[in-house]
Amino acid sequence: MGAFHSNPAEQTYRDLAEKTGFSVEQIWILHNRFKQLSHDEEMLRRDDFKAIPDLACNPIRSQIIEAFFDQRNFQTNSDGTAHEIGFEEFLTVMSYFRPPSLNMTQEEKEDLRRAKLRFLFNMHDTDNDGTITLEEYRHVVEELLSRSGAIGQETAKGITDAAMLEVASTSVGHMGPDDVYEGITFEHFLKVCHPFPAVKGKLQLILTAFVHTLFPHYRPRLYIGYTGVHWA
């Protein structure tokens, strides 16, 4: 490992490792990828993301890209969107997808889970008012159905209405006829997402690197996998 890095870089990696929870090897891999995407520049822009060929067929591509530039996800207590991000921000966003490490307490695991759900929530709440309104939710469904043409447009409305009604029923319970359900707050979101085993399981994208300590010159492979239904 030492052959590839100068000491100051290693120090920054270690700082980042502490901050984000990745291991130094994983950070090294991600940094390589960052450099590849940004064509060896310091900052990454939206166009760089759009240039990734595989991402082109993803129906929620724009939302994913926006998530990287959303300052709420940078853990710096700021809002708004950035035009370009550095490696640290990139890493911070990626850290939402790491699994809980084995030596975490229950509380830390809960915090991590909350952070992940907050990330997901921020993806939906585009105007940053703290609630997912009907329009925003509809936008989500429309994006998902964006490849189905006209059928998608018509039913997106109905699907959104039905989904919203469900959330409102389960989280609020009783509302008078004049009350308006403003939107899904983060607390409601937690409540709604809580019993879904599939959702819970998926929030833990495994990001492990197999480091071959016997072969330091062998470039470690980044392995992203997902298994099973989460029962913790």
Added chain:
Amino acid sequence: MTSRAMTLAGLFLLLLTPGTGGSQVPGTDGAGDHGGPHGLDGHGANATNKAFPVLSFDYKHVQMPFEISLWVLLASLMKLGFHLIPRLSSIVPESCLLIVVGLLVGGLIRVVGEDPPILGSQLFFLCLLPPIILDAGYFLPIRPFTENVGTILMFAVVGTLWNAFFVGGLLYGVCQLEGTHLGRVDLMACLLFGSIISAVDPVAVLAVFEEIHINELLHILVFGESLLNDAVTVVLYHLFEEFAAAGGVTIKDVFLGIVCFLVVALGGILVGAIYGVLAAFTSRFTSHTRVIEPLFVFLYSYMAYLSAEVFHLSGIMALIACGAVMRPYVEANISHKSHTTIKYFLKMWSSVSETLIFIFLGVSTVAGQHHWNWTFVICTVILCLVARVLGVVGLTFMINKFRIVKLTTKDQFIIAYGGLRGAIAFSLGYLLDKVHFPMRDMFLTAIITVIFFTVFVQGMTIRPLVDLLAVKKKQETKRSINEEIHTQFLDHLLTGIEDICGHYGHHHWKDKLNRFNKKYVKKCLIAGERSKEPQLIAFYHKMEMKQAIELVESGGGVKIPSAMPSTVSMQNIQPKKPTERALPQLSKSREEEIRKILRTNLQKTRQRLRSYNRHTLVADPYEDGWNDMFLKRRRVMELGKKISELNNYLTVPAPAPDSPTMARARLASDPQAWSIKPKSDSIPTIQVDLASPQSPDSVNMVDEFNKPSKPTEAEEEEGLMMKAPSSSADQKERKRDKEDGVEQQRLARCLSDPGPSAEDDEDEPFLP
């Protein structure tokens, strides 16, 4: 009741036991009828000597089907009987009871002096096993299966190999010990025995696990393992059989064995997949012959099984692959009734098969020639248990390194404890050639003992153990639309993240497969428009149809299709901020014009508006000759009263007319009544469709119009359920007197209204 049924059945058997021709006294019940017309032929020549036989007994020529039917009838009556006894089925699993019944029946037959039939391998493998496996494969939950396929394969392949060699090897060691008189059993025979006894049996696992409702993960792990280890078992069995006959084994043979395993497993899957695709393709053209659709499913699957067996490939894997591959396409093509037919036939056949298998196991125990050797049998049982536990623990240790969701000790215990042996082991043992394996009887005895032990002891105790260990049970929650949306969203999100990281992981390949499926495969295999329907929409339509059916079945009464009663309704959700409306700014004169037009046209639409807003109700409800309707639909009015007391309603707009689920759901109602107009766009029109999603604009239009009167009590309709109308939850409604009248009107209106398209003049927008 059941004992009487049993004795009755037993009597039948006694009287009509096979192969004894004329030596038995014929019973006087029913059997004599068979003689009738056929008796003539035989006796025609002797007409001059004997009297004309009015009644004769000729059992021989219906013997085979008669006996088969009798056995199946016995099995079904037993199944019936068990559930009549209240406490029994909760303590003892059905499989145990059936084996006991089999023992009794076998004993009865023995007592009579006949030879009870043995579960023939031919009968078992070709007739009894396929329905069970097809049922399992067709309804295999694909998502949990593919998510855990690595773990399942590890258990199935490595676990079974470990079991086989451990048991076989140690048994050989035991046999070599002095004083056991087992010196004749050589290594190959022991290994063969080990491979037969080591396979977890799908039939037994299904029978026991179905009753304990364990959580999905454990269920799919154990069950998946029992299905996939068939390939290993087949290969090992044939391998050791060959080796035992040949005498020796070389490295080359071992290598060939591994190749053989791959061929057997992959070949089986390939055969199954091919037949699955054929079945899906055939179902594309069955729109005019709906009646035989289920037949194609069954025939293709059975052919897949038989074709695989021809080449000694794994028939079970072929069957699973066939069912799993054809299911999504076939279900998109066939009618709703065919779907129900397939489901019920599969369940029926597999249920009967399972029952018969266990009964025959019991009978075969009585019938078989046994050679009891204490050492061998006891050692086998102990070694099986030990091997299973060690195997599971060791494998889990390795597997947990690769899993996010680790398997806990509790899980491991259940997996180890759930490794039941069953009839497959018995049939394989029965197939052994007596010449090459003189100790076959001893083997059979040991196999039966292990089966009995696992089914009785483990089967009976697993339920209290599950409760004791507080293992998570299956969650009964229905999949909601939110969950579906989020699952899909997360799928895409994770695929995107993988792409950004530049690594081709699990999600990337899954996404590629889905896209390939959508682009090419679905077009070939699914008929017409349905090939383009995205999954989310299909799910949504299915959900709303289910809710509609539920509503109708419950009489529109108390049953609410939602988890919690709440008074939230559509109006709470629709944004009411005026700034969100897309209405253009109107000048005052324009507004007046609009008002005038609306007022005049309101006369025409008064009928329809009435059904939405009680404030425009000015005329006598019995106007316009609705008298007759009311009298006819009196029952429906009761319905209306009940509906008004509902707390929550999921009002959903009806789907497009040619969507597959709608097409399938042409229930008894007049399709015309539910024809759907294309949704009006945001031009504010007063035309409020009965069956299309309500846009906030039109609602607000109505609201605005009624503002002078009582704006806060405006009712809002969002569209109608398929058979019964719905109302938004309005507490105040209940208190209103006029409300009944309105409800009646609305109901009568909804059910008699042929639909908006019938009244063309109201379709045009009111703005010039």
